Amino acid sequence: MRHNRTQHRSRRGTRSITAASATVLAVVAATAAVQSNAFGTEEEPTAVSQSPTEAQAQDCGAGTFQAQVAKAGDTWKARHGDTVLYTGDDMFAAMNAGLDSLTPNRTTKERMVVLGSGTISASERLKLPSYTVLDVCGTINATGAVATDTGPIFSRDTTDVEVQHAKITGAPMYGMFFRSVSNLTLGQIDMRLSGGLGIRIDNGSKATPATNTRIDDVYVSGASSHAVETAGLDGVTIGTVTARDVGEAGLLLNTTTHAEVGTVDAQNVGTGTGYAAFRMANRNGRIGDGYENNIHVNQVIARGGGRGIFCVSESGGAVIDRVDIADTGNNAILVENCYNVTIAAEGGTVSGAGGIRIAARDEFANTSDVTLENLTVTDSFIKESPCAENTVIKNVELVNTTKDVC
Structure with a gap:
């Protein structure tokens, strides 16, 4: 079975992704200047005439x-204007009160700040209704037994x-x-x-995807599962995902279309x-019955761990511009039952025994x-088995590396 292939990014995908990417890059650039203060001291916010979205690009709070919602000593106090809503030692109760x-039933964003x-x-789980902006200037520590589909910050x-800082x-x-x-x-x-x-x-389990998701900058360490996972989304813009000592994937995209990742x-x-x-995975990047380019990743960096890049289970429509992968315990790159995937469009390096595999299941x-x-591939291998259709390997330098392709 052959799949429709579009050379480079589709016009539709490029327009939507480029506009979103410009927005996130502007926000990330602004937040970078103040990131060192994002979780700093508890101080009274200075009131300025800015919308909740504009506030995201400045200091937390x-x-x-x-x-x-603010903590003084061991006491939490929630207030709305001059009205005190809660006073006590329960952070969750204070946030809920805020x-x-x-x-109720608002149609424009309102903002809650936690200090x-x-x-x-x-x-x-702190349940965020529609048109809510949450800005947490501190740490939420989740302890004890978990329950199904729960997380400190939740919305359905x-x-x-919008969650500006947390x-x-x-x-x-979660x-x-x-x-x-x-x-x-x-x-x-x-x-x-x-x-x-x-x-x-x-x-x-809905048939229609969730739309228009933006993630600026995420750091996750110590998770036993994935750092960031999506499923059933259309229109995603991600700045940076940094994953350290995570049990499964750093960024996992399932059944997601029109994604731009930094x-x-x-x-x-x-x-x-x-x-x-x-x-x-799971038909990620598939639009209708085809795989036009709609997933774009600027850079993947991987050191150690399992694999560097893994495309599987009828996914595709992806371009990864640059790769920097070394010393993975499993394959540096594995493309298995995927369609229209370009890796290292703008360059990269792969080193270590994990190797690069192009494969398929029956x-x-x-x-x-x-x-x-x-690509420059060092102390490794490139293997294609079984023979795929229309594989292109070009401008690849092999250093102490074997190549076994069709």
């Missing part, structure tokens, strides 16, 4: 807000939800979990976990497994239209 004070660090139960069947520790089931949320924005997210999955964004930077991710720093259509180019 700064800008206008409708509700504020959220509940926002306008301070505390502990909540891993079975609890909503629109226009730092999460502990071992929740650090953040979003299901069927359109117009979702995540800004500067930092998770130093001891288990669980970092961020999962999906559409549940950098995936992974160390010791998926050690002892078949997972990868960057993985595409239960899916054979791999086709894979291009490896502009």
Whole structure:
């Protein structure tokens, strides 16, 4: 079975991705200048005339807000204007009180700022309604037993939800979990976990995808599962995913279309497994019955761990510009039953015994239209088995490396 192949990115995909990418790059550049203060001291925000979205590009907690939750000593206080909503030692109760004070059934964004660090139960989830902006200037530590589909920050069947800053520790089931949320924005997210999955964004069992997701900068360490996972999304823009000592994948895209990713930077991710720093699975990138280019990744960096790049189970339509992969315990790159995939369009290096494989399983259509180019491969191998359709290997320098291709 042959699949439709479009040379380079489709016009439709390029227009939508480029516009989104320009937005995220502007925001990431602005946040980088203040990132060192993102989780700093608890201070009263200075009121300025800015919308919640504009506030994302400045210090955590700064800008206008409708509700504020702040910790002084061991006491949390939630307020809305001059009205005190909660006073006590329960961080979760204080945050809930702040959220509940926002306008019901609103159609424009309202913002809650959290100043301070505390502990909540891993079975609890702060449910963000539509048109909510959350800015957490401190750490949420999730402890104790988990419950199904829970995470400290959660939203489901909503629109226009934004988390500007958040730092999460502990071992929740998910650090953040979003299901069927359109117009979702995540800004500067930092998770130093001891288990669980970092961020999962999906559409549940719905036939229609969740649309318009933006993630600026995510750091995840210590998760036992993935750092960031998507499923059933259309229209995704990601700045940087940094994964350290994560049990499975760094960035895993499932059944996701029209995605623009800046950098995936992974160390010791998926050690002892078949997972990868960057993985595409379950018909990721498939549009209708074809695989026009609609997944674009600027750079994948992988050191150690399982695999570097893994494309599997009828995924494709992807261009990865640059790769820097070394010393993976499993394959540096494995493309298996994927279609229209270009790796190292702008250059890269692969080194170590893991090797590069182009492969296929019998239960899916054979791999086709894979291009490896502009690579230097050192102390490794390139192997194609079984023979794929229309494989292109060009401008590849082999250093102490074998090549066994059709």
